[in-house]
Amino acid sequence: MMNSTSKQAAITKIRIQDEFWNPFMELVRGTVIPYQWDALNDAIADAEPSYAIRNFRIAAGLEEGEFGGFLFQDSDLAKWLEAVGYSLANTPDPKLEQTADEVIDLIAKAQHENGYLNTYFTIKEPGQAWTNLYEAHELYCAGHMMEAAVAYYNATGKRKLLDVMCKFADYIDTIFGRGPGQIRGYDGHQEIELALVKLAQATGEERYVKLAQFFIDERGAEPNFLVEECKARDGYSYWTQKKQSIPTVAQMAYNQADKPVREQEVAIGHSVRAVYMYTAMADLARLTGDESLLTACRRLWDNTTKKQMYITGGIGSTHHGEAFTFDYDMPNDTVYAETCASIGLIFFAQRMLQLEAKSEYADVLERALYNNVIGSMSQDGKHYFYVNPLEVWPKASELNPSRHHVKAERQKWFGCSCCPPNVARLLSSLNSYIYTSSPVQNTIYTHLFIGSEARFELAVGEVAYTQQSKLPWEGYVRIELTLVPQDPFTLALRIPSWSQGGAIMKINGVRTAYETVNGYASVERQWEQGDIVEWELAVEAQLTIAHPAIRANAGKVAIERGPLVYCLEEVDNGTPLATVSIDVMQKLQVNYDAGLLGGAVVIEAEGHANESSSWSEDTPYRPFTLQEVSERVNLKAVPYYLWGNRGVGEMTVWIRKGGV
């Protein structure tokens, strides 16, 4: 079903079977998708209404009423539908498919004759399409619906939504361009660029790649389109509903449009916009061989992940504009680290892996996935964090306005609810992040250790294998080759950075040397059907320190084990957590706690706590003496992704270092 130009293994050929991940995917299928369907239909009591379905019904002429929600509300339905597509590919579900078919009919009804599709402009500002790309997210919404169309088509073979979106894409292609009468511009919120690449892959239509490239190439060019567009609107702003002063070109850094993308040095501005754009840049670099774009991708990757990324894989340090700030500025308490931004980072990492298999991309992908992203969802699949803090003091979240955005509890649904459906679509398409393959080089890369059945097309022929994995709890992976070609090919297994080189390969029970290429253990040989590759990774609980320029983590350590970052919670360690320090001279104790939230490895450590009882309540400050009392305490750390599932309390990832 996939276009033959695809350089990526087909999603439909990889099926996850994994003890750790199946429950998440089942949660998405059984709970999250139905729950979000209710949310899109405004059927969740006490949660903010979405209006998304209602907007489509109004736009389709089936209902009367006002547009509701944000002007990008269409994208929530799109992301849900995309998740449904992935889910159906994994697990057929006729009832869900019928619901989806019906909503696709509704979407088609809301499409204009010329192909245009956007409920906000249809209902609220007819005739005003393409007049406010800076703010109005039209191409952004289009992009999300294109992604949904591709996912649904890939899963079901049904073309209806794909045709709707191709028609829209064709229309967009007439509106935007460098020709006379065309708009030489781009969206204020990147997204359509990566979506057009997917649409091209699904349809084989190269024009969509060119359109994506047009958007990327025009971005930040002079004269600045977004600024000129604001001038043409006389400064009128949708958000304030009045005229504003015209923004400067420099202010367009928020939209990564202050300079051409190839000249951008650091990750800046709205973090989701940024990583969605980087994803498309990497796509285009791969498809077009554009070296300047590849160079920019590597540079922006480095800055994002080496100077602006939290240990949890969170990005974006400030809630003001949900944005990056600057190198090494990673406050743990006033953090943003939006769920969607980490998901976008995962997209970017995936595309970089498709460009060049370097384990550092997969290291980051894994970090964001196992920590920030799955930590954003509650165990019941019905509550979500938008902001993923590394430190929480619930009372401060409530009473200090600088921390209001940091919720101590996952929320039911958000007025701006981009994150929950983004999690759903990521988790239900998780199979597409595990491997890449290079058919030409006859190499299969295993990036993530997630149990799965996989099938690849290489130049030498078809390969199939089964991966079993005990991660994240144990460092054991077993691959059984079930179908092999006549000629040799290469298996390349990622050596995770957390294994610190402790990675042993056995083939059919015999320890085997491997070549390390860009962080992958590579073995080229004539494989036999039934060959067993065992991959033993050192999964040691370890303390991690941060670069000295990250002020917020000075004098502190974090606990990690394998791909998981750990944290201390009040429920296990009391309060205030800030008074606790960890004795770094003592060994960390690792225990599997079957009773903890579905079972998890917990890490215990020795530490000290300041003796609060030696303080009288009315003494805020007192002289330090060498007799200050502290008591030995046992600390218990749980995986970060599980935090906040046992009531509201303090949490911290970074722990003061003691004992030295």
Add this chain to the structure above:
Amino acid sequence: MMNSTSKQAAITKIRIQDEFWNPFMELVRGTVIPYQWDALNDAIADAEPSYAIRNFRIAAGLEEGEFGGFLFQDSDLAKWLEAVGYSLANTPDPKLEQTADEVIDLIAKAQHENGYLNTYFTIKEPGQAWTNLYEAHELYCAGHMMEAAVAYYNATGKRKLLDVMCKFADYIDTIFGRGPGQIRGYDGHQEIELALVKLAQATGEERYVKLAQFFIDERGAEPNFLVEECKARDGYSYWTQKKQSIPTVAQMAYNQADKPVREQEVAIGHSVRAVYMYTAMADLARLTGDESLLTACRRLWDNTTKKQMYITGGIGSTHHGEAFTFDYDMPNDTVYAETCASIGLIFFAQRMLQLEAKSEYADVLERALYNNVIGSMSQDGKHYFYVNPLEVWPKASELNPSRHHVKAERQKWFGCSCCPPNVARLLSSLNSYIYTSSPVQNTIYTHLFIGSEARFELAVGEVAYTQQSKLPWEGYVRIELTLVPQDPFTLALRIPSWSQGGAIMKINGVRTAYETVNGYASVERQWEQGDIVEWELAVEAQLTIAHPAIRANAGKVAIERGPLVYCLEEVDNGTPLATVSIDVMQKLQVNYDAGLLGGAVVIEAEGHANESSSWSEDTPYRPFTLQEVSERVNLKAVPYYLWGNRGVGEMTVWIRKGGV
């Protein structure tokens, strides 16, 4: 000149002669007052215009134009004039007095026939007086002008402004009250309450005390006046210039008007409003003997100073509304700690001392004065901090919006420029904070150790003495009695908390025992003219720790010596300061550095710095090993009040604890 009901020593009878403080007062007289006069006249290049004088000229009919600046802009002129009054009392200056007389003429011309005075309502909203007490600061501006009138009258004996303000007060007294047709309400920003007490003291008019009490008693009563007033305006807001939803009673906590003042348990809301109100409450408790008010004052004092005060005497943890947050929430980086709030805290402390001489009030007064307040002004007297942080990372101030309000450099003038003139009026009236006396109990309390000549009226007769002080650099105070009555009286010298009990009294060279009463060394005896009291205070450099519930200071120490809090600056200690820890096992070294900004004691300490060079730039996180490299460094701490006078750089008060 003072009214005989005054229970406080007359300001004019205390004259400061002090090596440390005279330069500050001279700076105010010679530089700050002229500079601020220029500012009020919009004559400072590159600084935001004030419009204050221009507004008065327009209101007086001498000029045409629009009202400029904030609607409380009148108060800037008032505070300047108040400072001028104090300054003239200290140091006659005919030219300055003439300028003041002229501006008083201008103010008088702007007064309405009925006594009303406010340039905003006169120019911009004639006929709308008293319709928006919630937002419009009318009584607040009136209060500041009353304070100015009293100060100017006390200094010069000239009644013109006093008469203007009495006329206005009399008019206000007809408008507000519980009678038919009167407004049973109060200002959104407390200030007039304490000012009316001063006006009563200057004039002997008891009605003004009653009016102050009316405002205090009505505040927070049901039905809530401010809420009802908003309803009557149909929610119209000055700040947004449109209708808003009606605020709730609970939201009036911002204005300390959500419940009657006697029922308020914690410091909450806008911090300047709060401490101005507490000041008036303490005044009224003293003048009326109202025990319920005294109880509330003590409770609010305790909460403010024991659970919500920074070590520098700063209060108000958040810039959102310049407000208190909650107990023990004292972030060092996103701090507010507004200069005006600490000045208000000093007013509150002074009034509590007038109520009851307990050294804890003076300890706090001194802390706020020697650290937050004088630290807010640059050495040149022309640049000011509005926000007084305990930790600064200049790049974060610039690039992280949560820290934009924390300036790394003192600013020339502010659009909302409440702080600079507030500093001027405080410093030029510093003589009034040194002593209180109880004529009935024949006791003179010395709260601050500031060289001065003082004269008091006790029941037994007049007392005069000269205080010499080597503080803050040395712990030596010498008092020489120059006039004594026939009968015994009590000298009570504060035993500062920082002396940790190391306080030796000598009378005429002979070590003398004293009784400690509420933190004061009390000696009652028959004093002789020429008696010399020496007061030797232990001024040791010491490390201070914070209550464990103050999360921000966990694992950290501050350096203090005598009344001064110290800090590390980048210019002395490099960057990042967060990587530095202080070795608490080693002695602190104290040196007087005559070359440092006019001369100051600096404190040197041994410490460690993380070896940044062992980090590659592209490694944000790495495993901790026991071989982590750090280097021994010598740390140099300077008094907090001097920070930021040697270029822009990092600064921190709290330092990570090392060595144990």
